[in-house]
Amino acid sequence: MxxxxxxxxxxxxxxxxxxxxxxxxxxxxxxxxxxxxxxxxxxxxxxxxxxxxxDRGYTTVIEESPRPRGKLDLVATAKAHGFAKPTVVCASDDLTHDTxxxxxxxxxxxxxxxxxxxxxxxxxxxxxxxxxxxxxxxxxxxxxxxxxxxxxxxxxxxxxxxxxxxxxxxxxxxxxxxxxxxxxxxxxDDRQMARVFEAFVRNFYRREQSAFPRVGSERFGWRRVEASAADRDLLPEMRTDVSLTSPTRKLVIDAKFYRETLSSHYDTPSVHAANLYQLLAYLQNQEAKPGQSLEGLLLYPTTGRELDLNYVLHGQRVRVATVDLAAEWQAIHARMLEVIA
Structure with a gap:
C-alpha cells in the first residue's frame, strides 16, 4: 500500500x-x-x-433597462416590444466571481x-x-x-x-x-496509476538530476524498412516514456505500473516479455551519436520483490529495476537517482 x-x-x-x-x-x-x-x-x-x-472574470449580462449601458441590441429590443416601451435591450460585461x-x-x-x-x-x-x-x-x-x-x-x-x-x-x-x-x-486503478507513474518518472528526472541535460518523451519511426509508402504509413509510431540524453549517454526508460513485477508461465517467473520486446524495439530503432552509449531501463514499482537485473541483449545494455513506493520518500528519491547512475 x-x-x-x-x-x-x-x-x-x-x-x-x-x-x-x-x-x-x-x-x-x-x-x-x-x-x-x-x-x-x-x-x-x-x-x-x-x-x-x-479569481474574477468578465461575463456578458443581457438586460432590458431604461438606462442603456454597454452595447445596444436594437434587433432584440424590436423583437421584445417593438420600441413601444422606453427601454432597450443591451449587453454589458460585468466583473464577477462566477468563473x-x-x-x-x-x-x-x-x-x-x-x-x-x-x-x-x-x-x-x-x-x-x-x-x-x-x-x-x-x-x-x-x-x-x-x-x-x-x-x-x-x-x-x-x-x-x-x-x-x-x-x-x-x-x-x-x-x-x-x-x-x-x-x-x-x-x-492500474490504468490511472500507469499514467501517474510515467509522468512522475519523467518529471522527477527533469527536476532532480543534472547528469542528463535533455529529459523528455521521444517519438520516432522504424529504421531500415522496406515497404510501399502506403504500407509504411500503417506501421505504429514509437514513443518512449522517458528519454534521458547527455553527450556521452542516452538512456531510454519504459516506466510500467503492474500489480506483479514479474509475469509467470507454469509457475516460472520472468520479466514481462512484451515490455522487454518493446524496449528492445526502441533501442534498435534509434541511433546513438559518435561517443554516445545507448542503454535501456525497465522501471517498475516494487510489488513484494525488488529487482535489479542487468543484461546485454543483441548488443544492447538493458537494466530491469524496481522502486519501492511504500518506502520513506528519501529512500525513493535515492533509488530513483541510483537506477540511472
Whole structure:
C-alpha cells in the first residue's frame, strides 16, 4: 500500500507542481481514507485562495433597462416590444466571481461535503467553504465544466486545486444512498496509476538530476524498412516514456505500473516479455551519436520483490529495476537517482 504522503509526492511530480511544505505536513497526518486526505488539501488550498481573493472574470449580462449601458441590441429590443416601451435591450460585461474555475471548486467542495469517506468535521468544513462562494452558480461537475477552465499567469495558483478536483471527479462512484457520494481509490486503478507513474518518472528526472541535460518523451519511426509508402504509413509510431540524453549517454526508460513485477508461465517467473520486446524495439530503432552509449531501463514499482537485473541483449545494455513506493520518500528519491547512475 502506498502511504498517503507518497501519493502526494507522486502527484506533485506527475502534475509538475512544486512540493509544498504545508501540503507535505498535511500528507503526513494519519488519514483513514484518501478522500479525507484530498478534502484536507482542498480545504487548506481554498482557505488560502479566499485570503488572497478568488479569481474574477468578465461575463456578458443581457438586460432590458431604461438606462442603456454597454452595447445596444436594437434587433432584440424590436423583437421584445417593438420600441413601444422606453427601454432597450443591451449587453454589458460585468466583473464577477462566477468563473469556470470557481464553479468547479465550489462543486467539488459540495461533493466532498456529502462523501461518506470524509470525516464529519472536514465534510462540514467543505460545506462552509462552498457557502462562501455565494455569487458563484451551482453546477454539476462534468468534462465540459473542466474544459471551460482557462488558466493564465494571473490565476495559475488554481492549478493544483483543479487537478485535485479533476482526480476526484474521475473517481466518483454512484452511491445507492440518496444524497451521498463515494470515491474509488485511484491507487488501485492500474490504468490511472500507469499514467501517474510515467509522468512522475519523467518529471522527477527533469527536476532532480543534472547528469542528463535533455529529459523528455521521444517519438520516432522504424529504421531500415522496406515497404510501399502506403504500407509504411500503417506501421505504429514509437514513443518512449522517458528519454534521458547527455553527450556521452542516452538512456531510454519504459516506466510500467503492474500489480506483479514479474509475469509467470507454469509457475516460472520472468520479466514481462512484451515490455522487454518493446524496449528492445526502441533501442534498435534509434541511433546513438559518435561517443554516445545507448542503454535501456525497465522501471517498475516494487510489488513484494525488488529487482535489479542487468543484461546485454543483441548488443544492447538493458537494466530491469524496481522502486519501492511504500518506502520513506528519501529512500525513493535515492533509488530513483541510483537506477540511472
Amino acid at each position: 502506498i502511504p498517503v504522503a507518497n501519493v502526494y509526492y507522486l502527484l506533485c511530480y506527475a502534475w509538475d507542481f512544486p512540493l509544498s511544505r504545508d501540503h507535505a505536513r498535511i500528507a503526513s497526518l494519519p488519514f483513514l481514507t484518501r478522500p479525507d486526505f484530498f478534502a484536507a488539501l482542498l480545504i487548506r488550498g481554498t482557505e488560502q485562495l479566499l485570503k488572497r481573493g478568488p 469556470p474555475q470557481n464553479r468547479v471548486l465550489k462543486a467539488t467542495l459540495r461533493t466532498l461535503a456529502h462523501c461518506r469517506d470524509v470525516n464529519r468535521r472536514q465534510a462540514d468544513h467543505c460545506a462552509a467553504l462552498a457557502s462562501r462562494f455565494a455569487d458563484v452558480r451551482d453546477i454539476a461537475l462534468s468534462p465540459v465544466a473542466f474544459a471551460a477552465v482557462r488558466l493564465s499567469r494571473n490565476n495559475r495558483h488554481y492549478r493544483f486545486l483543479l487537478q485535485v478536483c479533476r482526480l476526484l471527479f474521475e473517481n466518483r462512484l454512484p452511491d445507492p444512498r440518496p444524497g451521498e457520494v463515494l470515491f474509488a481509490d485511484f491507487v488501485r
